[in-house]
Amino acid sequence: MNAETATGAAATSETLYVAHEKLYPREVGGRFQRLRVATVLLLLGLFYALPWIPWEGRQAVLFDLPARKFYILGLVFWPQDFFLLSWLLIIAALSLFFVTALAGRLWCGYACPQTVWTEVFVWMERLVEGNRSQRIKLDRAPLTAAKLLRKSAKQALWIGFSAWTGFTFVGLFTPIDLLARELASLTLGPWELFWIVFYGFATYGNAGYLREQVCEYMCPYARFQSAMFDRDTLIISYDERRGEPRGRRPRGIDHRARNLGDCIDCTLCVQVCPTGIDIRKGLQYECIACAACIDACDEVMDRMAYPRGLIRYATEASMRGERARILRPRTAIYATLLGALVAGFVAAVVLRNPLGIDVIRDRNALFRMLEDGTIENVYIVRLLNKDQREHRLRLSVEGNPALHLDTDATDRLVAAGEVATMAVRLRLSAGPAGGQDVTLRATAVDDDDDDDDDEAHLTATAVTRFIAPPR
Numbered sequence: 368m369n370a371e372t373a374t375g376a377a378a379t380s381e382t383l384y385v386a387h388e389k390l391y392p393r394e395v396g397g398r399f400q401r402l403r404v405a406t407v408l409l410l411l412g413l414f415y416a417l418p419w420i421p422w423e424g425r426q427a428v429l430f431d432l433p434a435r436k437f438y439i440l441g442l443v444f445w446p447q448d449f450f451l452l453s454w455l456l457i458i459a460a461l462s463l464f465f466v467t468a469l470a471g472r473l474w475c476g477y478a479c480p481q482t483v484w485t486e487v488f489v490w491m492e493r494l495v496e497g498n499r500s501q502r503i504k505l506d507r508a509p510l511t512a513a514k515l516l517r518k519s520a521k522q523a524l525w526i527g528f529s530a531w532t533g534f535t536f537v538g539l540f541t542p543i544d545l546l547a548r549e550l551a552s553l554t555l556g557p558w559e560l561f562w563i564v565f566y567g568f569a570t571y572g573n574a575g576y577l578r579e580q581v582c583e584y585m586c587p588y589a590r591f592q593s594a595m596f597d598r599d600t601l602i603i604s605y606d607e608r609r610g611e612p613r614g615r616r617p618r619g620i621d622h623r624a625r626n627l628g629d630c631i632d633c634t635l636c637v638q639v640c641p642t643g644i645d646i647r648k649g650l651q652y653e654c655i656a657c658a659a660c661i662d663a664c665d666e667v668m669d670r671m672a673y674p675r676g677l678i679r680y681a682t683e684a685s686m687r688g689e690r691a692r693i694l695r696p697r698t699a700i701y702a703t704l705l706g707a708l709v710a711g712f713v714a715a716v717v718l719r720n721p722l723g724i725d726v727i728r729d730r731n732a733l734f735r736m737l738e739d740g741t742i743e744n745v746y747i748v749r750l751l752n753k754d755q756r757e758h759r760l761r762l763s764v765e766g767n768p769a770l771h772l773d774t775d776a777t778d779r780l781v782a783a784g785e786v787a788t789m790a791v792r793l794r795l796s797a798g799p800a801g802g803q804d805v806t807l808r809a810t811a812v813d814d815d816d817d818d819d820d821d822e823a824h825l826t827a828t829a830v831t832r833f834i835a836p837p838r
Contacts, residue, residue: 389506390579392489393499393638397662406477407486415531418538423755430540436784442716443784445753447723451715458708463588465701469693470601470680472592476657481581484532484574485641488525495521499638525575526567533567579642582655589652598683599692603656605636605647605678606686613647618671629673636660636678646678722758722827723751724809733834741796742835748789750809751827752781758811758825762791766805770795770833778812793833802834 420427422440429438437444444451466473475482496502496517508514537559538546549555555563573581582589596602610630616622622629630647637645639659644651646660664678682691729745737743750760759780764772773792781787793805811825 387580390641390643391499391502391638392641392659393635393663394493395635395639395659395662395666397665399658399662403477403486403657407483410478410483411487415535418535418543426538426542426544428539429542432540441755443753443755445723445751447751447753448719451712451719454708454712454715458705458712461701461705461708464595465698465705467592467595468597468600468697468701470656471596471603472588472654472656475582475586475588475655479655481573481586482641482655482657484570485578487528488574488578489641491524491528492521495524525571529567529571529575530563532570533563533565536566537562579653582642583653592652597695597697599695601680601682601691602650603646603654603658603661603678604650604681604683604686606676606681607647610647610677629668629671629677631667631671633667635663635667639663719753720825720827721752721754722760722809722811722825723753724807724827724829725749725751726807726829726831728831734836736836737794739796741794744793744833746791746793746807746831748791748807748829750779750781750787750789752783752785752787754825755783757782757785759813760787760809761812762789763808763810764793764805765808767795767803767833770805795833795835802832804830805833806830 417428418426422438425438427438427440429436431438435446463474492502496505505514505517534546534550535543540562541559546555546559549559577585610628612626612628613630613632614625614627615631615633616625616627634645636647637643637660639662640646641657641659642653642655644653646654658680661678661680665675668675668677685691725748727747727749729747732745735743735745748762750762752758752760757780759778761778762772762774763777764770771794773794774789779787779789791807806828808826808828
């Protein structure tokens with residue numbers, strides 16, 4: 368390789384990477400911006416308020432990992448309800464597929480945490496540093512006392528808001544009133560402090576600095592979204608047939624006579640885009656469907672007295688003059704599956720058994736031979752009361768009429784949310800050789816229940832093995 372070739376290769380390699388340039392999204396008004404602001408206020412309001420809402424002597428939402436209980440309003444979920452969490456995650460994933468097939472990346476533009484927190488950080492930046500042109504001018508200006516003051520005020524807002532976000536996040540796992548007292552007295556545990564700092568720093572970095580880079584490089588959804596799109600998916604589109612050829616012109620002229628389209632090439636749609644793309648080049652994976660470009664373009668069309676909709680939500684089929692189809696096989700399948708999963712989840716939550724029973728065999732001996740020839744098996748039985756009130760549980764055995772259940776007390780009062788442990792002995796004086804399956808049943812026999820109506824009693828069963836020596 369000669370020197371000229373090497374120089375050319377080096378020059379080519381230098382162009383393969385372009386350093387990231389900070390974006391300065393322009394502020395915009397309009398109906399979609401108002402919808403985004405309302406969504407941000409709703410979601411952040413729920414996030415920051417829910418831990419402080421009391422509910423039956425506790426906070427409304429609490430994921431108590433040490434006690435292995437998840438409290439969500441009036442519901443309590445236990446480790447035995449883990450399948451419900453898996454079910455809920457499947458519903459969330461299918462909902463995302465359904466919404467994407469219908470209307471593209473609405474989740475990204477309005478409800479994604481990255482978008483929501485970035486909106487707040489950009490708002491604080493505008494509050495301190497001014498509008499788009501003022502922020503650009505400030506960043507390019509040399510360091511002065513005024514610039515240092517503005518930058519420090521912005522950082523103070525960012526860091527304070529990030530710290531409060533981390534505190535609220537940890538407050539979903541540790542009772543937030545207890546967390547507040549520990550923070551005030553500087554007695555926070557190491558794990559609580561770690562997660563407050565970690566989540567606060569993640570919020571600060573992602574929403575303050577990375578911003579659109581999270582959507583472009585880190586989020587996998589942007590990469591596989593095209594697999595869920597079709598020609599009838601509602602996406603943000605630029606009407607090229609109406610807008611081209613673009614060009615600047617004074618207001619009030621007959622632009623058609625000058626062979627110009629409706630686009631005046633003001634580039635406002637690019638300036639307001641939080642990811643910095645030009646929607647006029649067509650749909651790009653960086654587009655998060657926030658519709659800021661629609662609001663900006665509609666304002667320009669109003670000023671020029673042109674019809675709105677040069678940039679709008681539309682389908683590929685409608686842009687070609689064809690009829691758009693909302694109901695199609697893909698959306699019908701998604702809707703049917705989603706409806707069935709939601710209905711099944713609601714039924715599972717409403718009809719779930721609030722009682723549970725776990726049986727653990729004694730590991731020291733498979734069985735014991737008593738002096739009178741009776742065979743004895745020993746078990747540890749755990750009775751779980753997932754209900755919101757206490758129950759008196761009665762333990763019984765089924766499977767062999769000759770089996771006798773021996774314990775300190777067959778009735779046990781189990782408080783709401785309590786796990787009671789009992790030592791149980793099953794004895795068999797005569798019967799078939801070898802082992803056999805037996806069922807232990809825990810039945811609620813509360814004073815306010817009708818003892819004559821067995822079907823009205825809550826009950827839980829567990830099958831275990833009774834081991835006997837071969838004859």
